Every structure is written in structure tokens, then in C-alpha cells.
Amino acid sequence: MLTILFDGIAYGMVLFVLACGLSVTMGLMNFVNLAHGAFAMLGGYITVLLMQKLGVPFLLTLPLAFIGAALIGVILERILYRPMYGKSHLDQVMFTIGIVFMAVAGADYLMGSSQQIIKLPSWLQGRFDIGGVGVGRYRLFVLVVCGVLAFSLQWGFTKTRFGSRLRASVDDARVARGLGIPVNRLFALTFALGSGLAGLGGALGIELMGLDPSFPLKFMIYFLVVVTVGGTSTITGPFFAAMLLGVADVAGKYFVPEIGAFIIYVLMVVLLIVRPDGLFAKGRA
Template identity: 70%
Template structure:
């Protein structure tokens, strides 16, 4: 039981890393970016290429995957996404879902349709038993990284000048510009960081979730569930939602394998019936 709980927490932490970038772009920038999973896939494939073709150690590929997808996100934000900020959510959805299909077709053409395998370093393989709990070393690694990310992101958004400027730009763009805030730079940096976090999640999740060209389509619904259930006004909501849904998903697939895949959707319905605005969102 405790082993399942630990694995569920690790899975939830991974969901948070994958989803927190979407939480930032959707909650703070009010942009519905369904192509978020494509950036996660890009980070995963960046890790694959760096390890297989350039012999870069796995741990060293993680910051590189973040930087690669952040740069990719910055380029796309400056050339494509920024033209959609003032459009309706339907326009944003249609645009970003189109990017998903472009990404899927491109990766399938360049890398092939086969499942990619990541060889973890020996230090991250296997399990150890602590107080009767069978703990996976790689899952412990994911939990440690996610814990650091949660603290750092929360401090940046709530305690720094950048965080306050971002909130001001979202609340009223014209007033923020009148106060001398460069909204374009703020949005570009935020989008780049959100994309980089997705890429980091894709690199970390490739060994657990698998990686192939349809990755963005397979996990799009998971990203949306985390953000919808948790709410978009804080990072605390998606973090708690990720943990709850991760534990429920792992436990459901273990105890009721025939219906385990539906547990996460059932929880989503229950949460939204009780808190339609999200777990930690302010009621309107």
C-alpha cells in the first residue's frame, strides 16, 4: 500500500512538471495552448538525441532539454503565438491543436513512429527498501526535482518583481504598458519558461510514460485535467490536483485494472461538480 502511494506521488509530481507550464500560460497569460504537449515531446526527443548520438549523460540532458524547448517556445511565441493573444479562446484552441498535428507528423517523419527507450544511469535504476516501503530511485529523483521546482516557481510568481509585473500585464495590459512595463518581453519570457518546463517534464517522463510521435495527443487530456481541477489562479491548485490524480490513477489501475483508466475521469467529474472553479481558485 505504501509503495503504491509513493509511486502515485511520483507519478503526480511528474504530471505537475508536465502541466505547470500550461498552468502558467493558461492561468497567468489567459492563453489556451493545447500544443503544450508538443513542447514536452520536444524535450523528450532532445534527451533521446543527446544521449544516443552525442553520448551526453542523462542528468546533463535535463537542463539542455529545458533550454532547447524554452528557446523553441520563445521563437514560436515571437513569430506565431503573439498574434493570437487578443483572439478568442476558440481561435487559440484551433491554432494550437493545428500545431500539435504538425509536430506529430514532423517527429514521425524525422524520428520514426517507434517507441523510444531511455537508458537511465545505474544510480537511478532499481529500488531500495526504507521502513518497509519499496522506493524506486528514479521516482525519488523526480520527486526531489519537482519539490525544488514548486518552491522556486512559487517564490518567483509571488515574491519577485517579475511575478508582480506578469500579474499586472495579465490583469490590464494597457495600464501595465502605461506604467512602463514591457508586456511583450514579460509574455515572451513567461511563455519560454512554460515551454521549457514542459520540455523538462517530457525528458523526465520519457522513461515512465514512454515517448513516441503521438505523445502530445495521448497526454493532452491529462494536462487539461490537472489544470482544470486545480484551478488556474495559483500553482498550488495544479500541484495538489496532480498529487491526488496521480495517486488515484496508480491505485485505480492496480486495484481495479479493468476500470482503472476511468478513475481519473470520475475524480475530475466529482471535483468539478463540487468546485467548478478549481480546488484553490477563488469563487466568483
């Protein structure tokens, strides 16, 4: 029972790392980026390639997955994404679906369509017993890494100058520009950070979610749920949304496997009916 909860939280943590960049970019530029999962997939494949071809140890591949995805993120942001900011949501949706399709087909072409498997270092394999609760070593590792990340993000978002500028820009980009905040540069940075986190999440998630070329499509709905339910103006919103989603998904698939796949949709509908403005929408009178 507690093992399920634990697995769910670990899963939710990875979802959070995957999706939090998306929620900030959506909030900041009102840009609908359905291709976010492509960056996650990229991170995953970087780890797979580094480990399989070059024998790089798993731990070392993680920062590289982050950097790789962030770099590609910056480049794409500069060349492709920037002209899309002013366009309609429809255009943005079409555009980013195009990117997803290309990423999916490209990954298929380069890497083959099979599920990728990585061999975790032995100290991350297996599970240990804490007071009768089976705790997977890898899941604990993920939990710690993502937990630290979540805390530093929350700290960075609320306590640093970068964070306060970012929040101001999310609230009202026009006013922020008027105050002399370089919104465009801020956005490029955030985009890189978000893409990098997605890449890291993708690498961490190989073991939990699997990795194949259809990854960006398969998890698109998860990202959308996290962002919509969690809202786009905080870090904590998406965090709790991801936790909820992770636990519900894992528990659902375990306890009621026949309908487990539906749990997240039911959750999504219920939340939308109860809180149409998102789980943690700013209090509106």
C-alpha cells in the same frame, strides 16, 4: 500501498512540471495552448537523441532539454503565437491543434513511431527499501528534482519582482499595462519558461509515461485537467491538482486495472460538480 502513493506523487510531480507553464500562459494571456504537450515531447526527444547519438549522460541532457524547448518556445511565440492572442478561443484551439498535428507527424517522420527507451545511469536504477516501503531510485530522483522546482517556482512566483509583476498581469493585463508592466515581454519570458519546463518534464517523464509521437495528444487531457481543476492564478493550485491526478491515476491503474483508466475522468467530473470554478478558485461570496 505506500509504494503506490510514492509512485503516484512522483507521477504527479512530473505532471506538475509539465503543466504548470501552461496554466500560467493560459492565465496570463487567456490563451488556450493545446500544443503545450508538443514542447514536452520535444524535450523528451532531445534527451533521447543526445543520449543515443552522442552519448551525453542523462543528467546533462535535462538542462539541455529545458533550454531546447524554451528556445523553440520563444521562437514560436514570436513568430506564430503572438498574432493569436487577440483571437477567439476557437481560433486558438484550431491553431494549436494544427501545431500538435504537425508535431506528431513530424516526430513520426523523424523519429519513427515506436516507443523510445533510454538507459538510465545505474545509480538511478532499481529501488531501495525504506522501512519496508519499496522506493524506486529514479522516482525518488524525480521527486526531489520536481519538488525543488515546485518550491522555487512558488518562491519565484510569490516573492520576486518578476513574480509579483506576473501575478498582477494575470489578474488584469490591462491594468498591469497601465502600471507600466511590460506584459508582452513578461509573457514571452513566461512562455519560454513554461515551454522549457514542459521540455524538462517530457525528458523526466520518458521513464514514467513513455515517449512516442502521440505524446501531445495522449496527455492533452491530463494538462487540461491540471489547469482547469487547479486554476490559473496560482502555482499551488495546479500543484495539488497534479498530485491528486497522479496519485489517483497510479492507484486506480494498480488497484482496479479494469476501470483504472476511467479514474481520472470520474475525478474530473466529480471535481467539476463539486467545485465548478476549480479546486482552488478564489473565494467568491
